[in-house]
Amino acid sequence: xxxxxxxxxxFIGAEIVRMLIERDEGPIHVAHRxxxxxxxxxxxxxxxxxHLDLADPEATEAVVAAVAPxxxxxxxxxLTGPGEADPQTLLTANxxxxxxxxxxxxxxxxxxxxxxxxxxxxxxDLGPGAVTDxxxxxxxxxxxxxxxxxxxxxxxxxxxxxxxxxxxRYPSIVGPGVTTWSLAQxxxxxxxxxxxxxxxxxxxxxxxVIPLLYYKDAARAALDLSAAPRDSIKAINYLVDGVAxxxxxxxxxxxxxxxxxxxxxxxEPDPKAALSLARNLRIDDATARAEWGWxxxxxxxxxxADVVAEVR
Numbered sequence: 581x582x583x584x585x586x587x588x589x590x591f592i593g594a595e596i597v598r599m600l601i602e603r604d605e606g607p608i609h610v611a612h613r614x615x616x617x618x619x620x621x622x623x624x625x626x627x628x629x630x631h632l633d634l635a636d637p638e639a640t641e642a643v644v645a646a647v648a649p650x651x652x653x654x655x656x657x658x659l660t661g662p663g664e665a666d667p668q669t670l671l672t673a674n675x676x677x678x679x680x681x682x683x684x685x686x687x688x689x690x691x692x693x694x695x696x697x698x699x700x701x702x703x704x705d706l707g708p709g710a711v712t713d714x715x716x717x718x719x720x721x722x723x724x725x726x727x728x729x730x731x732x733x734x735x736x737x738x739x740x741x742x743x744x745x746x747x748x749r750y751p752s753i754v755g756p757g758v759t760t761w762s763l764a765q766x767x768x769x770x771x772x773x774x775x776x777x778x779x780x781x782x783x784x785x786x787x788x789v790i791p792l793l794y795y796k797d798a799a800r801a802a803l804d805l806s807a808a809p810r811d812s813i814k815a816i817n818y819l820v821d822g823v824a825x826x827x828x829x830x831x832x833x834x835x836x837x838x839x840x841x842x843x844x845x846x847x848e849p850d851p852k853a854a855l856s857l858a859r860n861l862r863i864d865d866a867t868a869r870a871e872w873g874w875x876x877x878x879x880x881x882x883x884x885a886d887v888v889a890e891v892r
Contacts, residue, residue, distance in 0.1 A: 584649035586611040586632065586656030586681070591758060592696065592750075593655040594619035595799035601626050609647045611656065619757070632656070634677030635669065644684035652685050653802060654678070654730075655696040660723040661762045667722040674726035682737055682745075692744040694806050697731050697817060699751050699791065699863060700724035710864040713749075713815050731817045738816060746805050747817035748798075751863060754822075754883060755795030756890045763853055764790050766829065771836050771884050774843035775891040783850040786830030789860040793822030794878040794886065801874060808872035818868040822876045823883060826862050835884045 583600060587593040588610030600608050601623060610620070611632040617624060630643045634656050644652075656677075663670035685693055702711050703720035717728050727749075734745035752764040756772050766782045767790060773780035793801075801820045827835070833845045868874035878886065 581605065581650045582607050582609065582647065583651045583653065584609045584611060584644070584647045585653040586634070587696070588612055588627075588653075588655070589614060589617055589619055590655060591619075591753060591755060591795055592798045592802070593653065595795055596653055596655070596802055597623065597627060599799055599803055609649065611643055613656065634673040634681070637676065637680040640677060640680040641684045644681065644688050644690075648688045648690075649685070650691050651806065652681075652690050652693045653696075653806075654681055654693060655802075657696065657726075658723070659760055659762065660700060660721050661760055663723045664721060670722050671726065674723070675729055678726070678730045678733065682733060682743070686737065686741050686743055690743065692746070692806060693734065693737075694802050695730055695734055695745065695747040695817075696802075697727045697747045697749045698724065699749055699819070699861065701728045701731065701749060702861070706861075710862045711819065712864045713817070713819055713867045735816045744810055744813075745816065746808075746813055748801055748805060749817060749819045750798055751791035751793050751819075751821060753795050753798050754792050754887065756887050767792055767832065768887070770829070770832060770845055771887045772891050774836055774840045774845060775888040779844035779846070782829055782833070782845065782847045783853045784829050784847070785849040786828060786833070786847050787860075788829045789826050789862065790829075791821055791823075791826050791861060791863045792832075792880075792883070793820060793876065794883045796886070797822050797876045797878050800877070801868075804874060805868075805872055812871050814871055815867045818871070818874070819863050819865045820868050820874055820876075821863050821865040822878065823880045824876075827880050828860075832880070832884075835880050838881065839884045839888050 589612040704718040738745040
């Protein structure tokens with residue numbers, strides 16, 4: 581089975597590559613834009629690398645046609661922070677780029693496409709209680725808008741052309757080495773910085789709640805979803821939760837202090853950030869658990885311990 585991974589040098593994509601190599605599932609093709617191969621150190625000779633800017637439709641079509649992947653993990657995208665600074669560039673890469681990617685995959689005879697979506701597809705008018713796969717999706721970021729678009733176009737291609745499209749609505753992903761700032765990024769840095777012996781100031785209030793998934797669980801979720809029998813996939817796009825019950829920022833800090841005695845973590849809530857983080861969002865991933873057996877492996881303490889070990 582030939583596999584192509586866009587965003588394959590990124591946070592989750594590189595871990596998918598690593599897991600595929602460990603499972604001896606090849607050949608593996610990695611499409612990247614940054615040229616930063618730090619997360620693939622030692623693995624470069626085990627994959628085929630392709631430079632790809634999703635904003636370039638001709639390049640997208642050429643890479644997919646050349647690889648003719650049996651399976652495609654589409655994890656390449658511009659994220660919320662850069663996207664809000666430059667919405668038009670994000671729209672070109674995440675929306676137009678997605679159109680070109682899925683159509684090129686169809687024409688190349690790709691059998692399955694796994695898509696990285698986000699809880700950013702939920703925004704306004706959520707109401708009380710946990711978010712489910714049937715909750716109303718009204719995103720309030722351009723990133724979320726393009727992810728809703730991708731989910732729905734993918735579902736249409738599944739219905740119209742038989743492409744086995746499946747999507748994952750990821751929560752905040754935690755892990756070491758992330759450099760792109762986002763409102764939720766404190767969930768990683770408040771573990772990583774103390775592990776490096778550095779103080780860290782959280783810009784959210786201690787009671788702030790954001791659903792968390794460790795990056796190794798995020799990669800495994802993509803592979804588990806890919807491996808599920810086609811006839812078990814009903815919802816098509818799935819929420820996946822990780823650490824449960826979802827800890828607040830203060831509880832994460834306490835877990836870090838248990839793992840790193842003397843960790844200096846302080847809280848100075850930013851009023852602007854507080855407005856965006858005030859939803860205290862919780863999610864219910866019962867559909868993924870029922871349809872393809874999703875179960876995360878990392879609880880809060882295990883996640884913190886693994887980040888500390890990775891950093892050190």
